[in-house]
Amino acid sequence: MTAQDGAGAAAHGAPWRVRPAMAADADALCALEAAVFGTRSWGADSVRSSIGAPGVRVILGESRAAPGPETRVRETPVEAPSAQGFVIWRSLGVEAEILTLGVLAAVRRAGLGAALLAAAADAARAAGVRRMFLEVDAGNPAAFSLYRRGGYVETGLRKGYYRDGADAVIMARDL
Ligand SMILES: CC(C)(COP(=O)(O)OP(=O)(O)OC[C@H]1O[C@@H](n2cnc3c(N)ncnc32)[C@H](O)[C@@H]1OP(=O)(O)O)[C@@H](O)C(=O)NCCC(=O)NCCS
Numbered sequence: 001m002t003a004q005d006g007a008g009a010a011a012h013g014a015p016w017r018v019r020p021a022m023a024a025d026a027d028a029l030c031a032l033e034a035a036v037f038g039t040r041s042w043g044a045d046s047v048r049s050s051i052g053a054p055g056v057r058v059i060l061g062e063s064r065a066a067p068g069p070e071t072r073v074r075e076t077p078v079e080a081p082s083a084q085g086f087v088i089w090r091s092l093g094v095e096a097e098i099l100t101l102g103v104l105a106a107v108r109r110a111g112l113g114a115a116l117l118a119a120a121a122d123a124a125r126a127a128g129v130r131r132m133f134l135e136v137d138a139g140n141p142a143a144f145s146l147y148r149r150g151g152y153v154e155t156g157l158r159k160g161y162y163r164d165g166a167d168a169v170i171m172a173r174d175l
Pocket of ligand 1: 100109
């Protein structure tokens, strides 16, 4: 792990837990991805098929909030923590790429994006990946800043990469 990997979660008190998505998470992942990306969503079929696809890994981020005393007094069932962020990455051998990453608007700026990015790096490193790539919309300062903070540096530009004509910045980091 590098300084960048631990920084996001630790600096924000690490209120998040991250875990691999399972088949049972497919509906929640589809809803989450659609809520985050709106008209730029991959679509439910593509999101669903990412879970278990060869070389593709899906990581979910959930709140660590534990049930408080009032929950015990009321004896009501405690809702399982629901996913509030996700990252999907794909291994290409010694290289890998972040395919998509998102956090629900209501919980942004609380360290989950950084925690997910670090979790993907950790998992990729453990799988033998040496270098991670990603593309980011040149007009997305939040994502750009997240990735810079995570140790990614610009390596190229793809003009008109996105369907709406926006340019993509290629970024990469060694693991
Ligand atoms: C980009 C995104 C994933 C960030 O998630 P997040 O949980 O809010 O990020 P974090 O709280 O972990 O922030 C980590 C760092 O990223 C940067 N950052 C995050 N949001 C930012 C914003 N709105 N403006 C500027 N910098 C921002 C900051 O450097 C931040 O560190 P700091 O809070 O100590 O200043 C989230 O805004 C999002 O889901 N956006 C919509 C989907 C998207 O654009 N995905 C990425 C492209 S695939």
